[in-house]
Amino acid sequence: MSGKILIVDDEPAMLTYLSTVLQDGGFETICCSTAQEAWQKAQEERPDLITLDLLMPEKTGIKLYRDLKKDERLSRIPVVIITGFTSERFPSIDFRKFIYERSIPGPEAFMEKPVNPGDLMETVRRILSGK
Amino acid sequence: MALVGILGKRDQGKGEFGDISQVPNEPSLKRTDLLELLDALPTYISIISPQMTVLWANSALKRALEGGVGRPCYEAYEGESGPCKGCLLERALATGRTETWIQTLRSPGIGNVQTLVQAVPLKAMGFDIPGALKVSTDITPLTSRLRQLEISQREYRALFEGIPCYISVQDRDFRIIKTNGLFRRDFGRATGRRCYEVYKGRDIKCEPCPVEKTFTDGRIHFSEETVRKRTGEPMEVVVYTAPVKDQVGQTFAVMEMSTEITQVKTLQRELASLGQAVAITAHSIKNLLMGLEGGAYVVKSALKRQDPELAQKGWEMIREGVDLASNLVRDILLISRHREPEFSEVDPSDLARQVVKVFMKKAEDLGIGLDLETPGKRTTLWCNPKAIHTALANLVANALDACASGSTFKMPRVILRVWEVEQERAICFQVQDNGPGIPKDLQEKLFKEMVTTKGASGTGLGLLVTHKIVKEHGGRILFRASSGGGAVFEVILPQRP
Numbered sequence: 001m002s003g004k005i006l007i008v009d010d011e012p013a014m015l016t017y018l019s020t021v022l023q024d025g026g027f028e029t030i031c032c033s034t035a036q037e038a039w040q041k042a043q044e045e046r047p048d049l050i051t052l053d054l055l056m057p058e059k060t061g062i063k064l065y066r067d068l069k070k071d072e073r074l075s076r077i078p079v080v081i082i083t084g085f086t087s088e089r090f091p092s093i094d095f096r097k098f099i100y101e102r103s104i105p106g107p108e109a110f111m112e113k114p115v116n117p118g119d120l121m122e123t124v125r126r127i128l129s130g131k
Numbered sequence: 132m133a134l135v136g137i138l139g140k141r142d143q144g145k146g147e148f149g150d151i152s153q154v155p156n157e158p159s160l161k162r163t164d165l166l167e168l169l170d171a172l173p174t175y176i177s178i179i180s181p182q183m184t185v186l187w188a189n190s191a192l193k194r195a196l197e198g199g200v201g202r203p204c205y206e207a208y209e210g211e212s213g214p215c216k217g218c219l220l221e222r223a224l225a226t227g228r229t230e231t232w233i234q235t236l237r238s239p240g241i242g243n244v245q246t247l248v249q250a251v252p253l254k255a256m257g258f259d260i261p262g263a264l265k266v267s268t269d270i271t272p273l274t275s276r277l278r279q280l281e282i283s284q285r286e287y288r289a290l291f292e293g294i295p296c297y298i299s300v301q302d303r304d305f306r307i308i309k310t311n312g313l314f315r316r317d318f319g320r321a322t323g324r325r326c327y328e329v330y331k332g333r334d335i336k337c338e339p340c341p342v343e344k345t346f347t348d349g350r351i352h353f354s355e356e357t358v359r360k361r362t363g364e365p366m367e368v369v370v371y372t373a374p375v376k377d378q379v380g381q382t383f384a385v386m387e388m389s390t391e392i393t394q395v396k397t398l399q400r401e402l403a404s405l406g407q408a409v410a411i412t413a414h415s416i417k418n419l420l421m422g423l424e425g426g427a428y429v430v431k432s433a434l435k436r437q438d439p440e441l442a443q444k445g446w447e448m449i450r451e452g453v454d455l456a457s458n459l460v461r462d463i464l465l466i467s468r469h470r471e472p473e474f475s476e477v478d479p480s481d482l483a484r485q486v487v488k489v490f491m492k493k494a495e496d497l498g499i500g501l502d503l504e505t506p507g508k509r510t511t512l513w514c515n516p517k518a519i520h521t522a523l524a525n526l527v528a529n530a531l532d533a534c535a536s537g538s539t540f541k542m543p544r545v546i547l548r549v550w551e552v553e554q555e556r557a558i559c560f561q562v563q564d565n566g567p568g569i570p571k572d573l574q575e576k577l578f579k580e581m582v583t584t585k586g587a588s589g590t591g592l593g594l595l596v597t598h599k600i601v602k603e604h605g606g607r608i609l610f611r612a613s614s615g616g617g618a619v620f621e622v623i624l625p626q627r628p
Contacts, residue, residue, distance in 0.1 A: 013425065013426070013444075013447070013451060014421075014425070016425075016441070016444045016445070016448065020428065020433075021428065021432075023432075024432050114420045115421070
């Protein structure tokens, strides 16, 4: 399986890791460390899938997600949320709820760090094969 | 001797007895009736001669003394063999004025009877004869009640004095009116001084003040406070305030009762630290594993691809994971271990200068301006310098990281300011940055939970450690968003905690 995946994360180490895993899986990767940059790249590159971290400086991942899903041309791109937020760490905030707004469809997958390479590949392949 | 005989001369007088019998439309009351009445009264009545002999006694007195007429007054009433010292009846006869005193009537039949005595010279009543009328009223029930009152007052005082908590009664100006024994032992004689002076060495009242609340609404309030004994030793107390009301229900004073809870608080903190440490460990280990596993994966993949650059990146991830592990362990030890504070007096500007010096190179490498602003004059701060250094270093490190991760459109800058808050006798350390600021949803949690905006590179422990240190110094830490973007943290420490 091949395709182009846009990886959005403000941590360089995460970008390196995710892109290595995805490249090893046969994907072409584009790395972005800010939401602004990702928004631009998404429009230019039209990736097949986006992995997105939720908490980033300037424009948060949540805002980027909403913008992507509201944009006619980009809303069809599947998104995998990969985040360090966990329910234990922020018990009072339900991040899934943040994203699962009524007017906006939910992400195709939601993964919490640490992300296992096998799980990531399986998730990405499942989404892209349309299963 | 018959009473009528003794008072015979009064027959010609214009006394009240005559007048009473002449009141129209009233049943006529004869003088003899009145004398019988006097005889039958349930008080002890006698007529005493100037030689102190009982000339006449009414029935009640005769019963109590089992006779008595013809005997000396002191002998009949008190069983004494000689005249009483400073006899007031004698004085009444000498001055012609009524005298009043309390006498114990010693009755062979009914025992001792406390009496209120009034001795009226007969001349003062218009009778031209020597001697005095002595009227003794039994006040035993009253005195026993008074004695009970005295006992209960003594008991109340013993309770108030001996109760093992600090009690003070205060007026509307927070002036202490009354204190109990324990209060005086640990805070000295405080009557007349203000509560906040005595408890905290302050010049102005505390905000919020439970005493003030009780004065306002007349209800019981409580708060937890850190106070200082006269020896200088800090103590944590839970304070209850209750109104002291007058007969019409107006609060005219407030009673403040403080109980020491230092040990409870210490235990609570230790338990909380333990809980935090466990939670932090779990979260941070996840991040750590991400770094180590991710790094290992990248290195393995790089070796397969024969890509030294990628291998380097993977190695960096592993190294960061190891760093994170060692920081994590250090922070957990800091937060969970109780350290004996090593206090000394320092110039806060010197402390700030040392912190800035430590970070200068990092700031330069990151291209961030790091400035220090201190007051022109020398001031002092009583603190644990190592701990305050750690607290300030955490804040400055955070500010630098924030600037490094953030905006590109302005000159990144971190300023550490120090100034004296004179009205509070405190020192304020302020760390301001013009980085991206802290997301609203995280602001509320800043000092309560592990919060990080640094993703896997932060454990979120820094602020908790800082908070713990500030609290240990009796100070407070504040956060606000800077008007020009970025974050402002202020640590306010009492100059002498």
